[in-house]
Amino acid sequence: MKHIKLNNGTKMPMLGLGTYKIGGTDVDVYNSIRSAIDVGYRHIDTATLYKNEAAIGQAIRDCGIPRDELFVTTKAWGTDILTGNIHKAFSLSLKMLDIDYIDLYLVHWPIKGKEGNTWLEMEKIYATGDAKSIGVSNHLQHHLEKVLEVATIKPAANQIESHPYLVLDDLISFCKHHNIVCEAWSPLGSSKVPLLEERILNEIGNKYQKSPAQVVLRWNIERGVVAIPKSANKERQASNIDIFDFELTSEEVKLINSLNKDSRTGIHPDEIGF
Numbered sequence: 001m002k003h004i005k006l007n008n009g010t011k012m013p014m015l016g017l018g019t020y021k022i023g024g025t026d027v028d029v030y031n032s033i034r035s036a037i038d039v040g041y042r043h044i045d046t047a048t049l050y051k052n053e054a055a056i057g058q059a060i061r062d063c064g065i066p067r068d069e070l071f072v073t074t075k076a077w078g079t080d081i082l083t084g085n086i087h088k089a090f091s092l093s094l095k096m097l098d099i100d101y102i103d104l105y106l107v108h109w110p111i112k113g114k115e116g117n118t119w120l121e122m123e124k125i126y127a128t129g130d131a132k133s134i135g136v137s138n139h140l141q142h143h144l145e146k147v148l149e150v151a152t153i154k155p156a157a158n159q160i161e162s163h164p165y166l167v168l169d170d171l172i173s174f175c176k177h178h179n180i181v182c183e184a185w186s187p188l189g190s191s192k193v194p195l196l197e198e199r200i201l202n203e204i205g206n207k208y209q210k211s212p213a214q215v216v217l218r219w220n221i222e223r224g225v226v227a228i229p230k231s232a233n234k235e236r237q238a239s240n241i242d243i244f245d246f247e248l249t250s251e252e253v254k255l256i257n258s259l260n261k262d263s264r265t266g267i268h269p270d271e272i273g274f
């Protein structure tokens, strides 16, 4: 596993498990987390919205891996922010997960006109020490600029939809310039698009004896982006994390970048409503 250093010195595993809609029941969620940890995952990403924090927390507490070897992210939902309840929401996430601290707490989506004020509340949560790092999610450059105008603590991370059909080079460069680590959700493009059938990905995969999914995940590592693919399937979980024994050339990285279509599978961050 490779780690990346956040702007406050803490280290984040560059491959984590996304958990949005990972399972039907709490038992499914629990089993998915246990199998992911079994095959080597040490980074789990959840959110208030996903309603799976309790099952994830139980798996974390049962798995036998020391807490300080695991990296847990959760996120504040917009309605809690809009109603002034972000602190309550954070406490509830801690309680549901039933762990002593959150490694990374994120603003799940930007709220138009409230980016700065929301961030100031996040800084208060950081000051309690119960969130080791704070950041944002789904923030475009103009949202981040509002945050940076007021921030005394810069966001450590920005988690965004990104894959070879949505490369977001400019946003990622902006984040790097401000020492904000980018994380890619739906790094495999989700099941809505046939990304993994792309000829380029298959050809590169053949060269390294890797699957197209492994090539895409490795491409994230090469561009300094953390990836959080979701899989409930133990074999796919294992294969998605098996990307640290090969490297892509800069030419291959460029070829993958050339698949960009600026096309999203999820909602545009300017169109989210609560």
Ligand code: A2P
Residues within 6 Å of the ligand: 018, 020, 185, 186, 187, 188, 189, 190, 191, 196, 213, 214, 228, 229, 230, 231, 232, 233, 236, 237, 239, 240
């Ligand atoms: P599964 O859980 O059956 O593995 P997201 O876009 O939210 O990250 O979801 C990723 C989707 O891609 C999930 O439906 C997951 O299904 C599937 N998936 C995860 N890893 C792979 C892989 N290596 N190859 C193909 N599909 C994958």
